[in-house]
Amino acid sequence: MTKFGPDxxxxxxxxxxxxxxxxxxxxxxGRFAADIWLPGMKHVALVASPHPSARIxxxxxxxxxxxxxxxxxxxGEEYCDACxxxxxxxxxxxxxRYALARGVVRYVGEWVxxxxxxxxxxxxDAAELVEVVxxxxxxxxxxxxxxKDDSPLVHPAHGSNVILHKHFNWGPVDDTFARAEHxxxxxxxxxxxxxxxxxxxxxxxxxxxxxxLLDVWASVQMPKFPDQLARALRLPGNAVRVHYDVDVGGxxxxxRGIKHTTLVGYLAKRLGMPIRLVEDRLENMxxxxxxxPDRIFDMNVAFDGNGTLRGLKIRAIDDVGAYAGRSPFQxxxxxxxxxxxxxxGAIEYEPIAVLTNKTPEEAVRGFGQSPTNFALExxxxxVARYLEIxxxxxxxxxxxxxxxxxxxxxxxxxxxxxxxHTVVDKTLAAADYPALVAQRDxxxxxGKLAGIGISTCLEPNGGNSGFEPLLNPKNDTxxxxxxxxxxxxxxxxxTGVMGTSSSGQGHETLVSTVIGEVxxxxxxxxxxxxxxxxxxxxxxxxxxxxxxxxxxxxxxxxARKIREALIDIAAHNLRCSIEQVEYRDGNCSVRGQPDKxxxxxxxVGIAHRTIHKMPSGxxxxxxxxxxxxxxxxxxxxxxxxxxxIYPCYSFEAHLVYVEIDPDTAAPEIRKYVCGHDCGVxxxxxxxxxxxYGGIAHGIGAALYEKFSYTADGQLQSGxxxxxxxxxxxxxxxIAIVDHCTPxxxxxxxxxxxxEAGYLGGPAAVGNAINDALAPLGARMDExxxxxxxxxxxxxxxxxxxxx
Amino acid sequence: MTxxxxxxxxxxxxxxxxxxxxxxxxxxxxxxxxxxxxxxxIGCEHGTCxxxxxxxxxxxxxxxxxxxxxxxxxxxxxxxxxxxxxxTLGVLQDSFCETHAMQCGYCTPGMxxxxxxxxxxxxxxxxxxxxxxIGGNLCRCTGYQQIVDxxxxxxxxxxxxxxxxxx
Numbered sequence: 001m002t003k004f005g006p007d008x009x010x011x012x013x014x015x016x017x018x019x020x021x022x023x024x025x026x027x028x029x030g031r032f033a034a035d036i037w038l039p040g041m042k043h044v045a046l047v048a049s050p051h052p053s054a055r056i057x058x059x060x061x062x063x064x065x066x067x068x069x070x071x072x073x074x075x076g077e078e079y080c081d082a083c084x085x086x087x088x089x090x091x092x093x094x095x096x097r098y099a100l101a102r103g104v105v106r107y108v109g110e111w112v113x114x115x116x117x118x119x120x121x122x123x124x125d126a127a128e129l130v131e132v133v134x135x136x137x138x139x140x141x142x143x144x145x146x147x148k149d150d151s152p153l154v155h156p157a158h159g160s161n162v163i164l165h166k167h168f169n170w171g172p173v174d175d176t177f178a179r180a181e182h183x184x185x186x187x188x189x190x191x192x193x194x195x196x197x198x199x200x201x202x203x204x205x206x207x208x209x210x211x212x213l214l215d216v217w218a219s220v221q222m223p224k225f226p227d228q229l230a231r232a233l234r235l236p237g238n239a240v241r242v243h244y245d246v247d248v249g250g251x252x253x254x255x256r257g258i259k260h261t262t263l264v265g266y267l268a269k270r271l272g273m274p275i276r277l278v279e280d281r282l283e284n285m286x287x288x289x290x291x292x293p294d295r296i297f298d299m300n301v302a303f304d305g306n307g308t309l310r311g312l313k314i315r316a317i318d319d320v321g322a323y324a325g326r327s328p329f330q331x332x333x334x335x336x337x338x339x340x341x342x343x344x345g346a347i348e349y350e351p352i353a354v355l356t357n358k359t360p361e362e363a364v365r366g367f368g369q370s371p372t373n374f375a376l377e378x379x380x381x382x383v384a385r386y387l388e389i390x391x392x393x394x395x396x397x398x399x400x401x402x403x404x405x406x407x408x409x410x411x412x413x414x415x416x417x418x419x420x421h422t423v424v425d426k427t428l429a430a431a432d433y434p435a436l437v438a439q440r441d442x443x444x445x446x447g448k449l450a451g452i453g454i455s456t457c458l459e460p461n462g463g464n465s466g467f468e469p470l471l472n473p474k475n476d477t478x479x480x481x482x483x484x485x486x487x488x489x490x491x492x493x494x495t496g497v498m499g500t501s502s503s504g505q506g507h508e509t510l511v512s513t514v515i516g517e518v519x520x521x522x523x524x525x526x527x528x529x530x531x532x533x534x535x536x537x538x539x540x541x542x543x544x545x546x547x548x549x550x551x552x553x554x555x556x557x558x559a560r561k562i563r564e565a566l567i568d569i570a571a572h573n574l575r576c577s578i579e580q581v582e583y584r585d586g587n588c589s590v591r592g593q594p595d596k597x598x599x600x601x602x603x604v605g606i607a608h609r610t611i612h613k614m615p616s617g618x619x620x621x622x623x624x625x626x627x628x629x630x631x632x633x634x635x636x637x638x639x640x641x642x643x644x645i646y647p648c649y650s651f652e653a654h655l656v657y658v659e660i661d662p663d664t665a666a667p668e669i670r671k672y673v674c675g676h677d678c679g680v681x682x683x684x685x686x687x688x689x690x691x692y693g694g695i696a697h698g699i700g701a702a703l704y705e706k707f708s709y710t711a712d713g714q715l716q717s718g719x720x721x722x723x724x725x726x727x728x729x730x731x732x733x734i735a736i737v738d739h740c741t742p743x744x745x746x747x748x749x750x751x752x753x754x755e756a757g758y759l760g761g762p763a764a765v766g767n768a769i770n771d772a773l774a775p776l777g778a779r780m781d782e783x784x785x786x787x788x789x790x791x792x793x794x795x796x797x798x799x800x801x802x803x
Numbered sequence: 804m805t806x807x808x809x810x811x812x813x814x815x816x817x818x819x820x821x822x823x824x825x826x827x828x829x830x831x832x833x834x835x836x837x838x839x840x841x842x843x844x845i846g847c848e849h850g851t852c853x854x855x856x857x858x859x860x861x862x863x864x865x866x867x868x869x870x871x872x873x874x875x876x877x878x879x880x881x882x883x884x885x886x887x888x889x890x891t892l893g894v895l896q897d898s899f900c901e902t903h904a905m906q907c908g909y910c911t912p913g914m915x916x917x918x919x920x921x922x923x924x925x926x927x928x929x930x931x932x933x934x935x936x937i938g939g940n941l942c943r944c945t946g947y948q949q950i951v952d953x954x955x956x957x958x959x960x961x962x963x964x965x966x967x968x969x970x
Contacts, residue, residue, distance in 0.1 A: 018900050025908025026896035026915060028842020028882035035841040121827065197943055198846040198854055199909045249844070249909030250943045281847045504906030504944045685903040685949070692946030693906065720851035720941070728934040728947040757946075 033202030045123035047113035049105035052357035052713025053139035064126035076102030106322035109286030164353035170410035171346030176311035180302030190371035192294035199249025200279035248503035254290035292364035297375035328353035330368030332467025336645035377763035412642025427675030453768025457760035460646035461752025463544025482550035483537035487623035499536025518559035545752030557626030654764030665791035679751035698761020816884030833871035853940030856913035882912035904953035906944035
């Protein structure tokens with residue numbers, strides 16, 4: 001694919017333009033899963049396990065079924081016989097997962113019975129009448145207990161609670177550590193949180209026995225969703241039609257819902273009625289299977305006296321909960337940026353995914369990168385403190401320099417481009433760093449706890465899945481393509497067709513902007529639609545910050561084919577060579593002879609109506625598809641376990657100033673600046689919006705949000721009153737400073753940005769908190785650093801015993 | 804269904820709507836399921852997220868915490884009622900589009916209601932007043948920044964009359 005020149009001037013890309021999606025949302029005319037309302041539709045409520053681990057002795061649904069308006073009570077006995085287990089990414093075939101439990105339950109909230117009724121209210125009434133007798137069995141909540149030999153087993157058939165355990169060595173690790181001037185070991189914990197969209201998961205399914213076709217509307221963001229759905233339901237792939245023209249009310253990774261959708265799909269076919277399941281908040285929080293990474297990092301770092309990093313050892317235990325889909329792969333993506341933006345020559349990485357009796361983990365924004373960045377950035381700050389070097393200076397000394405790109409890291413990925421030092425400088429300038437330091441020091445003199453935190457992090461993007469074969473040799477996936485179809489109708493209007501749903505990323509704006517750029521037509525006039533899964537070209541959904549690169553690249557590729565076809569038609573009719581045709585605004589003329597000209601409408605008309613005026617052999621009509629493989633993709637891991645996983649690497653530098661009330665321990669973020677380089681921005685308002693939102697997620701993960709469990713396995717934060725999402729009062733005004741280092745690998749120099757802000761935010765906030773605690777001699781290396789945890793840390797540091 | 808039903812009459816977006824509803828039916832379920840006004844969304848059903856905000860007699864309330872029978876005899880305005888009479892976007896809605904004050908659009912109707920309730924009583928709010936007014940509405944996409952910007956923009960436009968040009 002040819003690129004625009006080294007200093008491209010774009011007509012629409014990078015310009016202020018209203019998002020195409022926004023008007024329908026402000027009118028209240030979005031079309032979300034819960035808005036789908038089919039005639040005769042029935043509603044599902046779920047009976048959930050109250051035990052973290054138990055044998056199901058008996059289920060009696062007779063009282064529920066006797067209630068007027070109740071149609072059915074489905075148990076795991078029936079469901080698991082009729083459907084196949086859901087797909088699992090790692091090599092653990094005995095860890096079987098179905099929509100309903102059969103025989104045993106493995107976490108509090110696991111679905112045991114699905115009750116179907118005329119209304120959701122009746123279904124809930126009936127669910128309360130289902131009598132399930134359980135015999136509690138030993139459970140395990142702590143992942144470090146779960147990996148011991150004498151632990152209760154979550155899946156005895158698997159023989160262990162360890163579902164993934166790898167040991168990677170890239171570079172001369174032992175030698176580096178043996179010869180290091182200094183080493184430092186520390187433990188960092190990332191608490192169990194998630195992105196928790198405001199819309200819970202919803203799915204509606206309808207079976208047409210005449211066509212033998214299952215129609216599905218779901219609030220889904222999941223690669224290969226229709227294929228997995230069909231397989232679980234034992235249907236041919238072409239018997240499942242997923243409608244992607246459903247607005248998804250936030251996802252940030254977690255809206256997978258394959259369990260929910262197979263359940264309603266099965267019920268719709270079994271009962272011959274349209275079936276709807278929309279989670280309530282408690283079902284979502286404990287049974288929706290959307291918790292995020294929950295990690296223990298043992299970090300060991302080797303470095304010189306001047307702060308130069310030499311080697312790194314990371315042991316990461318991730319508590320994936322009671323079942324696994326793709327979640328253990330979240331230990332794999334960080335391999336693609338395992339040393340962050342720093343020059344570190346030798347790295348050891350030991351990822352371990354552990355099953356426990358908790359709600360399963362799902363993919364969360366960044367796919368494991370944010371916790372890894374947090375651990376790395378905390379470690380770097382501790383090295384700086386140990387050596388008494390300024391935390392900004394230690395980063396400057398270790399950041400990869402601009403002239404070193406493309407830069408290959410020990411684990412095999414080559415970073416495409418970057419200018420990290422400049423982004424740091426711009427961030428400090430925007431924050432007026434010397435003034436900020438003065439403000440902090442004055443606050444400290446006034447008796448406050450005040451701290452400045454920095455993080456410098458990478459956002460790997462482009463969404464290739466090279467971590468799959470790296471972590472599971474039986475999986476030889478090497479492509480993760482995306483595609484677009486562009487058509488121009490007889491009336492000369494342009495339509496772009498994409499094949500996936502969106503959850504706020506503005507893909508209709510993206511596609512129309514890119515097509516408009518290539519065809520030189522106003523994006524406002526370009527419509528973008530979403531084909532259903534039987535009509536769509538292949539897509540892997542908006543995961544891994546990939547759509548600006550992949551869908552943008554595919555839309556450009558398809559639009560270029562249209563442009564080339566129009567030029568061919570023009571050359572043929574104007575009797576000149578292709579090279580002599582000048583294409584401008586969609587009209588074509590002979591270069592130097594502006595009167596020899598065919599307009600956009602005339603050219604389109606020829607393509608649709610007058611094949612005798614077309615070059616011979618050219619297909620009539622005017623449409624083009626383009627399927628694009630991920631740049632740099634296509635390879636399996638080398639025998640030394642190195643692999644290029646993601647193609648592009650955006651960079652972010654966060655600078656945060658925090659004050660903590662010394663008496664109440666309440667933290668307040670007083671300043672937040674984020675320097676960001678994601679290459680060429682196609683839609684700046686959209687990129688900035690996602691970055692603000694990612695930072696808000698990061699603040700939540702750092703300070704507030706936790707799925708907390710008691711020792712006896714009960715989830716303590718199943719509502720939004722216990723699981724604290726930051727409001728407009730906790731999220732401060734944020735200043736974003738843009739920088740642009742184009743990617744050499746993509747169509748317009750763009751990189752991805754969907755995970756921006758979240759990947760470096762928690763680290764910067766955590767470092768600021770620690771800078772504030774430093775004068776007390778206290779330190780916190782575990783998220784979330786809640787108000788309560790802060791109070792205890794400060795109180796303990798001040799108690800006489802601590803002196 | 805054998806539950807006892809109660810007659811209600813509610814003015815919704817300027818039109819009187821009558822129905823017979825079970826006592827336990829929430830106002831949001833009545834609006835969404837029985838009136839098919841699906842612009843009002845459900846996020847938590849325990850009064851925390853604000854997605855279901857509507858105006859009741861001009862004040863922002865959580866329609867998940869009210870029963871439909873409690874709205875009997877009252878005026879309700881939903882997001883669908885924020886457009887101008889000719890169907891074009893109102894100033895606040897237009898400002899949300901101008902600053903891209905949303906991504907997924909799910910919390911947006913509740914945010915618009917909370918913001919409109921503020922602007923109806925405080926035409927020229929400070930940033931602190933804006934953040935306070937939307938402090939009960941959760942958004943997971945935006946970090947609130949472009950929402951705050953939109954409300955400021957709307958206030959300026961409303962205060963400057965119809966000839967306002969954004970700077």
